[in-house]
Amino acid sequence: MAKHTTIELNDDQPFNLDLTLSCGQAPRWYKGNGWWYGIVRDSVLKIKQDENKILFIGSDEEFIRDYFCLDFDLDPVYSKLKQDPYAKDACDFGKGLRLVNQDPWECMIFQMTVNRIRTKSRCDRITRISDKIGKKIIFEGKEYSIFPRPKEITDAGLSALKSCNIGYFADNILFAAEKVGDNPDWEEKIKKMSYQNAVFYLTSFKGIKYRVAEWILLFSFQKYEAFPVDAHIREIFIKNYLKGHYFGKLNDEKVDDAIRDIARVNFGQYAGYALEYLFNYEIIQNSGNR
Structure with a gap:
């Protein structure tokens, strides 16, 4: 060993x-x-x-x-988040949680295909693609599958992707692999872009909507101002920040806009960190999975 x-x-x-x-x-x-x-x-x-x-x-x-x-210095993050009473509790509960620096290509495909219930690692689509197309590596006597790089996916082709049992995601992933292959400096371009320009660029990929682009920027480009609102975050904010707030006819888009406004005011450039701490505090704590 x-x-x-x-x-x-x-x-x-x-x-x-x-x-x-x-x-x-x-x-x-x-x-x-x-x-x-x-x-x-x-x-x-x-x-x-x-x-x-x-x-x-x-x-x-x-x-x-x-x-x-x-x-990465967490002190400014905590100083900002702890000005908000509920986020302060989340920081105390989750002290030491850090956002990892994911590989942009892997993060893109994972965020395109993940089902928002934060699936277990051995069940998600990115694992099925890796097992079918990716290279194999032996570690401590066990075989693992590496997620294929863009050229490996384009070389494998659409039929190989479809054989991974990923449905319509196969077309979107092949498109992404082809576009990345044609733009080898895409990561560096995004790093230099403003937040909104980076979102606009990512949403030019087939299958990447605004919120998916935000997840990618948060988890693989350290754009911590990102605050993608999903069902989990919407529930947390309605429960803890929007009590008694009347929206008229309930509309997710209207609610999400209000949530983003609160996050922008309360958490500023560290809104993405607030999101992960709030999720950890509310969902993990209540599920007893800590």
Whole structure:
């Protein structure tokens, strides 16, 4: 068995690996025998936390720090969020939860195909595609499937995608692979764009609506001002922020606009962090899955 590498965490920068990986933000992570196992880009990672130490196998320290954003300063996030009483409780409950830095290509396809109930990692469509088309890698005697890069998908073709039992998503994924292949600098372009221009660019992909573009920008481009409103967040805000608010005939779009306005005012540039903390606090706490 390979020897693990250790990272000593800074005392003034909280990190909670279990909360970070159990909240559903990233696909294909599962926990077994006290370790988390994940497939990220072309590697299998094995990682666990022991108080202020991170122990891991499968990558180097630079990658782990970058993926888990260990050098990102959470203090300004907490200072902003704790001005809101409900978000303060969420921060206290979820202290150390960090948004991970996902691979943009994998994140795009996952967000295009995920069903918004934050599916378990072994059941989602991205796993089925990986198992059918992706390269295989052996890690500690077990076979894992790497999610295919755009050229691998275009080379495999539409029939191979359809054989993954993903329905109409097959056409959308092939279109995305072809467009990314024609624009190899697409990631760098998005990084340099304003938030709204980045949303506009992503929604030019077939199957990516405004909210999906927001998820991609939040989870793989560190645009933390993103606040994609889904059914979970809508329920949380109606319950905790919009009590007694009358919208006339109930309309999700009207409610969502009001929610975004509240998030913009209350959380500003860290609205996306607020979203994940609020989700963790409300949904995870109430389901007893912490």
